[in-house]
Amino acid sequence: MTESHTLEAADLSVGYRDRHVISGLDLTVRPGRITAIVGANACGKSTLLRALSRLLSPQQGRVVLDGRQVHRMPAKQLARTLGLLPQSPIAPDGITVADLVGRGRNPHRRALSRWSSEDDEAVAAALEATDALELADRAIDELSGGQRQKVWIAMVLAQRTDLLLLDEPTTFLDVAHQVEVLDLLADLNRDRGTTIVMVLHDLNLAARYADHLVAMAGGAIQIEGRPEDVLTVDTVRTVFGLESRIVTDPTSGRPLMLPLGRHHTLGPDAGGE
Amino acid sequence: MTDVVSRRPEARSIERVRTARLSRRRRRRVTLGAITAAIVVLAGVSLMVGHTFYAPDEVWGVILGRDVPGASFTVGELRLPRVVLAVVCGASFGLGGVTFQTMLRNPLASPDIIGISSGASAAAAFGIVVLGLDGGQVSLFAIVAGLVVAAAIYLLSFRGGVAGTRLILIGIGMAAVLDALTNYVLQRAAQWELETAMRWLTGSLNGSSWSDAVPALLALAVAGPVLLLCARDLGMLRLGDDTAAALGVRTEAVRIVLIIAAVSLIAFATSAAGPIAFVAFLAGPIAARVVGPHGSPLIPAALVGALLVVVADLVGQFALGTRYPVGVVTGALGAPYLVYLIIRSNRTGASL
Numbered sequence: 001m002t003e004s005h006t007l008e009a010a011d012l013s014v015g016y017r018d019r020h021v022i023s024g025l026d027l028t029v030r031p032g033r034i035t036a037i038v039g040a041n042a043c044g045k046s047t048l049l050r051a052l053s054r055l056l057s058p059q060q061g062r063v064v065l066d067g068r069q070v071h072r073m074p075a076k077q078l079a080r081t082l083g084l085l086p087q088s089p090i091a092p093d094g095i096t097v098a099d100l101v102g103r104g105r106n107p108h109r110r111a112l113s114r115w116s117s118e119d120d121e122a123v124a125a126a127l128e129a130t131d132a133l134e135l136a137d138r139a140i141d142e143l144s145g146g147q148r149q150k151v152w153i154a155m156v157l158a159q160r161t162d163l164l165l166l167d168e169p170t171t172f173l174d175v176a177h178q179v180e181v182l183d184l185l186a187d188l189n190r191d192r193g194t195t196i197v198m199v200l201h202d203l204n205l206a207a208r209y210a211d212h213l214v215a216m217a218g219g220a221i222q223i224e225g226r227p228e229d230v231l232t233v234d235t236v237r238t239v240f241g242l243e244s245r246i247v248t249d250p251t252s253g254r255p256l257m258l259p260l261g262r263h264h265t266l267g268p269d270a271g272g273e
Numbered sequence: 274m275t276d277v278v279s280r281r282p283e284a285r286s287i288e289r290v291r292t293a294r295l296s297r298r299r300r301r302r303v304t305l306g307a308i309t310a311a312i313v314v315l316a317g318v319s320l321m322v323g324h325t326f327y328a329p330d331e332v333w334g335v336i337l338g339r340d341v342p343g344a345s346f347t348v349g350e351l352r353l354p355r356v357v358l359a360v361v362c363g364a365s366f367g368l369g370g371v372t373f374q375t376m377l378r379n380p381l382a383s384p385d386i387i388g389i390s391s392g393a394s395a396a397a398a399f400g401i402v403v404l405g406l407d408g409g410q411v412s413l414f415a416i417v418a419g420l421v422v423a424a425a426i427y428l429l430s431f432r433g434g435v436a437g438t439r440l441i442l443i444g445i446g447m448a449a450v451l452d453a454l455t456n457y458v459l460q461r462a463a464q465w466e467l468e469t470a471m472r473w474l475t476g477s478l479n480g481s482s483w484s485d486a487v488p489a490l491l492a493l494a495v496a497g498p499v500l501l502l503c504a505r506d507l508g509m510l511r512l513g514d515d516t517a518a519a520l521g522v523r524t525e526a527v528r529i530v531l532i533i534a535a536v537s538l539i540a541f542a543t544s545a546a547g548p549i550a551f552v553a554f555l556a557g558p559i560a561a562r563v564v565g566p567h568g569s570p571l572i573p574a575a576l577v578g579a580l581l582v583v584v585a586d587l588v589g590q591f592a593l594g595t596r597y598p599v600g601v602v603t604g605a606l607g608a609p610y611l612v613y614l615i616i617r618s619n620r621t622g623a624s625l
Contacts, residue, residue, distance in 0.1 A: 055518050079521030090378070090513035094566030098293045106509055107521035111502065115294065117287075124282035124290045133286055137293050139566075159520065 004031030005081060005162055005195065007052065011061035014044075014051040020059065021047040022219040029163075034189050034196045036210035038203055040240050044219040045199040046087060049167050052197070053084040065163075079107035083161035087168050087199075089152055091140040097151050098136040101126055104158030126157035130184060146177035153181065157188070164188070166198040170205065178202070182209045207231045208254045215239045231255040297567045304564050308576040312360065315583045319356045320348055322591065355478050358486040358546055359586050359599070360579045361493050362478075363556070365542035367578020368493075368500055370553025371560065371570045372535040375507055376528065377440065380614055383554040384419075384539045387444025390553065391451035392422030393536075393543040398458045398473040412488055416540035422447060423536050475600030476549030478586050485545045492541035496534040497575070503531055504569035549585075550600040551607020552578050558610075581606075 007029040015021045022044045029035055029052075037045045050056045052063055054070045063070045070078055083104075091100060104126065105119045127133040130150045140148060149169065156164060169185070170178040186209055188194045200206040206213060207227040214224040217239045223230050232255075236244040242259055249256040320332045327344045334341045335348040370383040384390050396418030400406040406414060426447055430440035455473055472479075500507075506527040509517040514524050539553065559581075560573035585602035 050515070053519055055515055075518070075523045076521035079519065084515070084519035086513065086515035086519065089516045090511070092378075092511040092566065094561075096293070096297075096567070098290055099297070099567055102294070103509060103512060103520060106505070109505075111505075117291075120287050120291045120294070121282060124286035127290065128282045128286050133289065136289060 004193070005066050006031060007063070007065050007082070007163060007195070007197075009048070009052060009061065009063050012048075012051060012058050012063065013060035014047055014056050014058050020219060022051065024061070025220060027214065027221060027224075029195060029197055030212045031195050032189070032193045033211040034186065034209060035198070035212040035214060036206035037197065037199045037214045037216060038201075038206045038239070039216035039222075043216045043239075045216055046167050047219075048216070049084070049165050049197070049199055053082055053165050054078065055084070055086075076107045079159065079161070081161055082163045082165065083156045083159045084165045085152055085156045085167065085169060087171065091148070094139050094141065096136070097132060097138055097140060097143075097154075098123060098127070100140055100151060101132075101154045101158050104155040107159060122158045122160055126154040129157055129187075130154040145172050146174065146180075149173055149177065149181060150184075153184065162193070163195045164197070166196070168199050168201055171201060178205060185209070203231065203236070203257050204249070207256070208249065208252045227254050231257060297565070301564050301568050301573075305573060305576060308563070308573070308580055312576065312580050312583060315580070315587060316356045316360060319359070319583060319587055320352050323347065323352060350482070354483045354486040355481040355586070356583070358481045358489060359478055359582045361486065361489045362476075362542040362546045362549060363552060363579035363582030364497070364575040365489065365493050365538040365578070366549060366552040366582075367556030367560070367574040367576070368497060368571055369535040369539040369542075370555075370578070371557030371574035372500060372507065372531050373553075374557045375570055376510055376531055378511060379441065380554075380558050381441050381611075382444070383557070384423075384535070385548060385551060385553045386448065386611075387426055387441055388447035388451055389419050389422050389426075389444075389536060390539055390543055390548040391448040391455070393419040393540040394473050394548040395451040395454040395458070397544045397547075398455045402458050402462045408484055408488065412492075412541050412544040415544040416537055419536040419540040419543075420533065422451070423532055472547040472598070474547070475598055475604060476543075476547035477598030477600060478546055478582075479596065479598060481546065489541045489545040492537055496537045496541075499530065499534045500538075500571055501569075503527055503534075504571050507531060507571070508569055547598075547600060549582060550604035551611070552581055552603050555603070555607050555610060556581060558614075 009025055009027045012025045013020050013023045025048065027048070037048065039045050047056065051058060052070070054063065057071055065073070065078070065082060070082070101123050102119065105122060108119070124133070127136055130153055132147070132150050132154050135143065135147060135151065140151065143151065153169065166185070170181055173181065182205060185196055185198070189196050210227055212224065213227045213230040215222045215230055215235050222239055223235055231246060233244055233246055236242050236257055244260055245258045246255050247258060248254070317329065317332065321327050321329065325343065325347060327348055331341050331344045332348055335344050335353070370385065373382050373384050373387070374380050393415040397411050397415045400411045400414040426440060426444045430443045459473060506517075506522045509520055509522045510524065510527065512520075518524050556578035557570055557574040560570060560577040563577070564573040581603060582599060585606070586599040589597040589599050589602045
């Protein structure tokens with residue numbers, strides 16, 4: 001188990017130029033838990049994640065990690081505690097898997113230090129954990145989308161941070177790979193106590209894997225709490241503008257959202273509980 | 274995937290990661306060694322051949338500072354500064370070029386395509402012909418112009434981030450304007466300064482002396498190590514700004530240091546030998562092909578740049594009957610490659 005860290009945003013406003021994407025937001029990340037952030041497109045989810053990891057500077061308010069403002073911490077020191085996987089990271093042409101995963105060691109290396117056996121070990125562990133060891137010598141360009149995402153996750157695992165932020169880690173993956181990635185993150189949380197904050201598109205997967213669910217709309221948090229309390233018909237209506245039904249997922253016991261579109265809907269009472 | 278994330282990896286896995294890394298490094302060292310050897314041999318040949326042939330032991334004697342009749346002047350004062358300048362300019366253009374190409378993640382974003390070399394060149398020509406500046410002042414003027422052009426391109430192409438294609442198109446436009454300025458300035462120069470004119474248009478090593486070579490050498494000795502210190506951060510920038518920043522790279526600060534160091538190299542080399550065509554553009558991609566995509570591209574590009582200029586100068590001097598300026602030869606090599614890059618990006622649908 002790793003020590004727990006506190007990460008919180010207080011009165012946070014972030015934006016581009018004079019436009020606020022997020023204004024006056026307060027959030028306390030639950031240490032040692034999995035937090036999922038959900039919301040409609042352009043509601044500020046990714047912006048929040050970027051501000052938490054100091055890729056964006058706040059226009060107002062602050063982000064505090066263990067009592068220190070992240071925007072005033074040395075870059076490498078922050079990167080040893082807090083990892084971030086952006087939504088669409090760029091792989092340089094021709095780079096191999098082992099090389100890319102090794103980039104995750106950057107915050108642990110001093111300017112002129114040589115590659116250490118500890119670095120080799122971290123890379124090997126990350127490749128094993130993501131079941132990507134067999135890919136070690138392959139070029140990233142040759143991999144499928146699912147394999148590629150595993151490699152990016154291996155890179156942030158090699159970084160060995162106690163806090164991990166992920167921006168839509170399951171986008172572009174088929175359902176089997178989505179579950180595989182989320183299971184891996186759940187393993188990481190359970191075995192190492194890693195605190196995880198992720199933006200997810202899929203409400204149902206978010207409700208299944210998160211201990212704490214944050215629903216955002218219009219740059220503010222609408223509601224947060226246990227998935228059972230957050231994922232309600234009202235929340236789906238305010239956050240997504242969608243009518244829905246919520247049932248209990250028989251496989252996980254978590255809430256499951258069924259959208260009510262204009263077609264193929266049998267009526268309000270059909271098949272209900 | 275395995276259930277246990279926190280377990281120590283198996284020794285076999287660590288070994289596999291280690292051997293993969295060592296074999297990447299071995300290939301790199303062997304290739305770089307071969308390129309270095311080629312530079313040394315060809316530089317040696319350049320010192321020996323010419324109107325009069327001097328044997329290797331005579332050339333070696335001159336390099337050691339002994340007084341060798343005849344050779345001391347021809348080799349020591351004519352050929353040696355020329356070869357040193359060829360190596361230094363090649364390395365400087367290679368380093369400057371690959372720094373921009375890597376930083377902007379685009380092979381077309383080299384300083385000789387996007388107008389930075391043109392800026393330095395126009396400033397140098399303007400400084401000499403119109404303002405009557407001398408050596409050190411010209412270099413300084415060229416550096417300032419290079420930085421101003423770099424800043425102008427950056428600001429003009431900035432709209433919520435710098436997009437590669439927009440920056441390159443603006444840079445190409447900028448280069449055209451600056452080349453026109455160079456031409457205009459040279460029209461005003463005296464007719465007998467044709468040699469000088471060629472230098473500012475295509476780059477030339479003809480008539481190089483130690484006073485040309487030494488400032489460029491000093492610039493390389495200062496800015497080269499600065500770039501090498503940033504090599505790992507530059508490699509991280511290839512993952513995109515967000516990923517690099519998340520891995521502890523101070524992206525903005527690193528970018529400023531890289532730009533200043535790269536522009537200084539380009540400007541010093543340009544004020545010594547002119548904008549030797551396409552060397553900055555070619556060195557990085559050739560190096561990446563030869564050495565492979567692993568490790569920092571800086572030293573490979575510097576070596577390939579030096580080799581290109583030394584070879585092109587030999588070809589220009591002796592292979593074609595007339596003594597062509599080195600830039601004519603590198604230009605003839607570079608233009609087809611530029612066309613090839615554009616065709617390839619057209620076919621694959623990749624961005625320029």
